[in-house]
Amino acid sequence: MTSVSRALPWLLLAVLFALLPKVLTSNTAITMLSMMSIMIVFALSYNMLLGQTGLLSFGHAVYYGLAGFLAIHAMNYIVRNKLGIPLPFVPIIGGIGGLFFAFVFGWVSTKRAGTVFSMISLGLGELVAASSLILRGFFGGEEGITANRTKLPSFFGYKFGPQIEVYYLIAIWAFICIVLMYALTRTPFGRMCNAVRENPERAEFVGYSTQRVRFIAFCLSGFFAGVAGALAAINFEIMNAQSVGAAQSGSVLLMTYAGGAGYFFGPIIGAIIITYLQITLSDVTGAWMLYFGLLFILVVMFSPGGIAGWIMLHAPAARAGQLGRLAPSYALASIPMALSLFGAIMIIETAHHQLVKAASDGPAMHFFGLALNSNSVLTWAMAVGLFAAGVIGLRLVWPRISDAWGAVSLARPKGA
Amino acid sequence: MTYALSLKDVHKSFGPAQIIRGVTLDVKAGERHAIIGPNGAGKSTLFHLISGRITPTSGSIALNGARIDGLKPFEISRRGLSRSFQVTNIFPRLSVYENLRCSVLWSLGYKYSFWRGIEGLRDVRERSEQLMEQIGLTSRRDEQAGTLTYAEQRALEIGIAIAGGADVILLDEPMAGMSHSETEHALALIRKVTEGKTLIMVEHDMSVVFNVADRISVLVYGQIIASDAPSAIRQNAAVREAYLGQAEGA
Numbered sequence: 001m002t003s004v005s006r007a008l009p010w011l012l013l014a015v016l017f018a019l020l021p022k023v024l025t026s027n028t029a030i031t032m033l034s035m036m037s038i039m040i041v042f043a044l045s046y047n048m049l050l051g052q053t054g055l056l057s058f059g060h061a062v063y064y065g066l067a068g069f070l071a072i073h074a075m076n077y078i079v080r081n082k083l084g085i086p087l088p089f090v091p092i093i094g095g096i097g098g099l100f101f102a103f104v105f106g107w108v109s110t111k112r113a114g115t116v117f118s119m120i121s122l123g124l125g126e127l128v129a130a131s132s133l134i135l136r137g138f139f140g141g142e143e144g145i146t147a148n149r150t151k152l153p154s155f156f157g158y159k160f161g162p163q164i165e166v167y168y169l170i171a172i173w174a175f176i177c178i179v180l181m182y183a184l185t186r187t188p189f190g191r192m193c194n195a196v197r198e199n200p201e202r203a204e205f206v207g208y209s210t211q212r213v214r215f216i217a218f219c220l221s222g223f224f225a226g227v228a229g230a231l232a233a234i235n236f237e238i239m240n241a242q243s244v245g246a247a248q249s250g251s252v253l254l255m256t257y258a259g260g261a262g263y264f265f266g267p268i269i270g271a272i273i274i275t276y277l278q279i280t281l282s283d284v285t286g287a288w289m290l291y292f293g294l295l296f297i298l299v300v301m302f303s304p305g306g307i308a309g310w311i312m313l314h315a316p317a318a319r320a321g322q323l324g325r326l327a328p329s330y331a332l333a334s335i336p337m338a339l340s341l342f343g344a345i346m347i348i349e350t351a352h353h354q355l356v357k358a359a360s361d362g363p364a365m366h367f368f369g370l371a372l373n374s375n376s377v378l379t380w381a382m383a384v385g386l387f388a389a390g391v392i393g394l395r396l397v398w399p400r401i402s403d404a405w406g407a408v409s410l411a412r413p414k415g416a
Numbered sequence: 417m418t419y420a421l422s423l424k425d426v427h428k429s430f431g432p433a434q435i436i437r438g439v440t441l442d443v444k445a446g447e448r449h450a451i452i453g454p455n456g457a458g459k460s461t462l463f464h465l466i467s468g469r470i471t472p473t474s475g476s477i478a479l480n481g482a483r484i485d486g487l488k489p490f491e492i493s494r495r496g497l498s499r500s501f502q503v504t505n506i507f508p509r510l511s512v513y514e515n516l517r518c519s520v521l522w523s524l525g526y527k528y529s530f531w532r533g534i535e536g537l538r539d540v541r542e543r544s545e546q547l548m549e550q551i552g553l554t555s556r557r558d559e560q561a562g563t564l565t566y567a568e569q570r571a572l573e574i575g576i577a578i579a580g581g582a583d584v585i586l587l588d589e590p591m592a593g594m595s596h597s598e599t600e601h602a603l604a605l606i607r608k609v610t611e612g613k614t615l616i617m618v619e620h621d622m623s624v625v626f627n628v629a630d631r632i633s634v635l636v637y638g639q640i641i642a643s644d645a646p647s648a649i650r651q652n653a654a655v656r657e658a659y660l661g662q663a664e665g666a
Binding site for chain 2: 184186213
């Protein structure tokens with residue numbers, strides 16, 4: 001592979017970061033792009049543990065959140081003491097903060113792997129979340145701590161008041177972090193992380209302390225989570241207890257797993273999709289959390305490799321030019337899939353309306369422009385019927401997909 | 417005299433069960449030493465003790481004159497002792513090349529390096545490719561190790577064991593489960609890759625043992641009942657009664 005072809009994806013990524021706000025110009029879109037960029041860094045930092053080293057953490061928000069608080073305190077300190085540190089350097093403070101806390105907590109938690117590590121991470125997460133409501137001086141209680149980013153010294157004339165300026169600051173940091181985290185996977189240490197994930201015992205017998213590998217990975221992951229936390233502090237100008245809580249830890253786990261922990265780009269996909277859904281779904285339905293739970297269950301059950309795993313499943317067929325053979329069966333399957341999805345959403349929304357809203361607003365509800373009655377048998381019968389028809393249709397179509405894959409496998413040259 | 421490996425009165429108990437009961441064994445540098453004995457004699461446990469997977473209850477183990485009992489496996493590995501396992505122990509989802517590349521890194525001094533790209537490390541690439549050539553898996557370079565045939569996986573494990581340049585190598589039943597032709601192939605491979613090194617192997621295939629070993633120790637119920645040249649072991653009445661009679665007749 002030439003250096004040009006190696007650099008090309010990174011160049012495209014940089015161009016994408018630069019041009020997206022030119023295409024998606026609304027304030028909402030730019031806010032969303034900023035959030036996505038932050039979450040990409042956070043999810044990739046998490047995948048240094050889950051995907052690269054095989055460590056399932058339930059408390060990664062600790063490093064994101066604590067570093068975010070450090071960053072927001074640092075911003076206030078810089079303003080109060082009139083220090084000459086401009087805003088673009090605040091993520092470094094967050095990164096060092098994340099590294100520090102990962103060093104302290106990782107010293108304890110990485111002594112063991114597997115379930116023990118997961119349980120310690122859960123305990124530490126709960127410990128910090130509980131502390132956030134007790135140590136009001138640092139965490140600011142339920143209100144959190146606020147800062148004004150525009151009060152920091154300007155950077156080449158930029159005060160970072162408009163969201164677009166903040167977006168570009170976040171995008172540049174996100175780009176640097178993505179490149180660094182990718183580069184890390186291509187180092188001797190990155191490879192040994194994979195080896196420890198695969199077979200820790202064998203890794204020990206080739207000279208590596210698996211505990212040391214886990215600890216270093218944990219610290220580096222904490223650094224990048226800290227950068228993400230600081231970027232969030234800059235973006236929102238507020239940090240509160242939620243940022244260190246279990247929901248935030250669960251969210252990054254969902255992004256990484258749904259995106260695909262087995263591939264470097266998996267968490268990027270996951271962060272983009274989940275952030276989009278988090279922002280849009282919460283405006284559309286009160287049952288939005290339920291959808292995330294269902295999404296997670298569906299990914300675990302039907303695509304354990306996540307979205308990236310599903311995409312990469314098609315890579316050999318694409319290389320062999322056989323992807324077209326799969327298209328008709330996929331197109332056919334999309335019809336019952338859409339039916340079952342529509343039916344499932346209708347069941348959830350009807351149930352949500354009946355259980356939560358009907359008592360105050362009455363049983364009349366709107367669903368994709370349809371006027372429905374959540375108390376009506378007809379509504380329920382329609383919802384269940386659509387879902388059942390979709391599932392039955394999928395079962396009927398499944399052999400077609402299976403046959404198409406069989407044909408692709410037969411037609412593919414060996415090794416392709 | 418400094419031995420490559422020296423065990424002095426090594427004991428290992430699990431609760432009330434004594435598995436290793438006072439093993440004393442000296443292996444000279446460059447020697448090919450086989451440990452034989454019936455199932456449950458403690459052969460694999462002895463390997464686990466030597467390689468640091470478990471610690472002895474009492475006694476001492478020295479590698480090239482320096483005590484290694486109580487050290488962790490990676491510390492022992494860094495001191496020049498490597499091993500294979502009775503059940504194939506590789507990095508199953510990494511490619512053949514990646515398995516070997518990970519196994520040579522420490523010995524080439526790259527340790528926990530996260531500041532330089534692995535692709536540019538010429539010595540790592542050359543050593544990995546040389547190993548791949550030695551174990552005959554060059555054509556399988558990019559295959560996932562877990563998808564290789566059993567014999568290929570065993571060969572890869574031997575490759576991993578020798579990758580770090582250890583001068584004492586323990587092979588735990590390297591021929592187990594192999595066909596006759598695979599055994600011959602594996603035997604030739606072991607001879608080739610352990611040339612000039614100290615080899616200690618546990619093996620049930622007596623034709624292999626008597627073919628390879630300079631010296632054989634017989635372990636029965638956690639004790640070495642004889643340790644001698646193959647011809648002497650074959651004539652040893654106690655050995656014949658305890659093990660060899662059954663093993664050769666089998």
